[in-house]
Amino acid sequence: MKPPRTVAEVLAAANLPEPLAARVRETVRRTRLRRRERVEIARELAAHMQAGLDAGTSVAEQAEAFGDPRTVARPLRQAARRRRSPLDRAAVVAAKLAGVAVLLYGIAAVRIATLRPTPDFDGIERLRAMTPAVPQSGDNAGAAAWPAYREALAWSRRERDGGFPITGSVVLGDVADADAAAFAADREALRGRAAELEAIRRAAAMPVFGWPVDVTLDAADRAYFGETDPTASLPATSLVIGVQLPYFNELRHAARLLAAEIRLATDDAAPAAPDAPGTTTPGDRITENLLAMLGIARHSGEVPVLIGQLVEVAIIALAGNEAVRVLETNPSLLTDANLDRIAAGFAAIAPETWVPRIEGERLMLEDMVQHVYSTDADGDGVLLPAAFQSVATPLQSGGDAPSPLTARPSLMAMLGGPISAAVIAGAKETLDEADRLYALLLAEAERPLLEQTGAYDAEVEQLNRVRLPLLALLMPAIGRVGEQLAIVRMNAERIPVAVAIERHRRQHGRPPADLEALLGQPGELERIPADAWDGQRLRYGATDGRVRLWSVGPDGRDDGGRLATDPLTGEPERFPSRRFAGRGDAKPADVILLDLPAPESAAETP
């Protein structure tokens, strides 16, 4: 006979009188044991009662002897449980513990879901405090350069919407080779714009740029930038990262206009006529435009964020390239006074221009942390997924998101809260790790390029993206900054050297034999700049019938200032890039910073 599988089957098979069946049913139900155990007990109790009935006991007597099911169920339950195997009992304990764990997890999830970031400082106010203020009194009271730029550039912005032709440059690029078509287009674009260019130069001479640091634009700027506002997709929350800085393109463009003006001045040049009163000589135009470009560069870097610094040095590089082009091809356009002003302008670039401007990045990060982390009593906190999402989404893919301060987690995000709190680094760890990386970046930037180990890039590459999501978002962008700064620094520092060489040529009829000859005299060179790559003095000498100033370049080897050949095009290349380095053959890869014709007589060759 097949054993029954349910209590009902047991009672049906036993065919007990209902009062007894009811007692069995009620008893096993109250044991709350597993079905198999209940069936087993029901069978045994039923068999007992049957045997009693068979022996002649009455139903009433049986029921009376059995007692109250509630009283019977309890010892049965305890004893039946004791009968379970140790493994079975362990499983029950584990299930109970798991239940407790799930409960605790749920409590933690709800707790985290109810947490909101509580920012304790105004990051934007702090950024304003780090930015030079528009003077409130004195001669320049209320004078900010930006409105002047805005007015001066209005025409070009309108024309640019239809594709303004003036093109850009690179950090250490060869502006001298700007092609003829672009040059003709520049001339056309600038025709009749002398007043606007002068307005740009006046703006560039003002001490303070005075950009209103905020997450929204004022009416005049909204009208100016219109639909093309490049920062329009950033989150409209009061985060430092949401601060609108749409002017970089405008300043870069202003600098390019002045660079084009320099090229036109060079092209238009009649031989220098320094004594024609009341007219602006080409040399003066060149000088004014170069100095104005340096002023624009300074304005670009006024709000202390790294992107501003990069625009700043890009404009310095453009100015340096233009200055070298004139000094190499048309030095006679420049008077001694022009030369001295140009040299002084480049020499006056502040040393901190070349140090990566980390403080703005640090502020941006700290501000993000206070907006996406909770704050606990120890000043630490856990990442709040909803807040993080509302900050990261616009950064990664554009589009709108709710403020991180009010963002509510989805159910999935809520369930993931405790896991992310456990897996993702806390606020303190995030900031500590960022500070360690910043320090690494700054330490790297102090060394010559060839002595840099790439430690920062390597560490950022290996960043645990899950554990440190904010750093994974922000840190990679700043990796190359040190190299850019070092190369532009060399680009700019060569200008006083080039000017001193030209002054020497004018005085002695030929370039100096060595750079040491330029040192030590008042108004002349103060020091010989360092090679960005190996940290030694820049090299100078006669090569291939030319007089050159050069850097050893990315391969670190001094090839005597010989021109490199681009391995892809076969063209001569003054500024060989990284792809030149590390190739097995002995092709030269020096970076030619200044390339002058040798004196007529071989005897005068330095």
Place this chain on the structure above:
Amino acid sequence: MTIERELMRGAGPVAVLKLLERGEMYGYEISEALSRRTDGLLQMGQSTLYPMLYNLEAKGLIEASWNEEGPRPRKYYRLTRDGRGRLAEDSRQWNLTVSAMRSLGVVQRGLAFGRSVCVAAVAAIAAISAPAASLA
């Protein structure tokens, strides 16, 4: 007359082990034998008997299996090796106790049942433990 719950807790299991010493029995049979052979003193209801059997089973002193043959399937219990060992030990303890009680005069010589419940319990166990011949 029945005996107190606490005493039953101590006396019941050894009584059951003793019953099973002679062979396997099913639940109703055990309860009947206990009742009959102790004159109702160790009579126990299902709420006492089955938890006790399950506990003995959990300790490995007895084991059980269903006999599905016949019109009434029954679950038979039998002594294990451990059960035999425990029975021997418990019997020795009970004998010592009875002797001690007897020398104190708590258990009356030649008489199975006395005044107090304690005496009754000791006598009941003695009734199961002692050879049937000496019960008279």
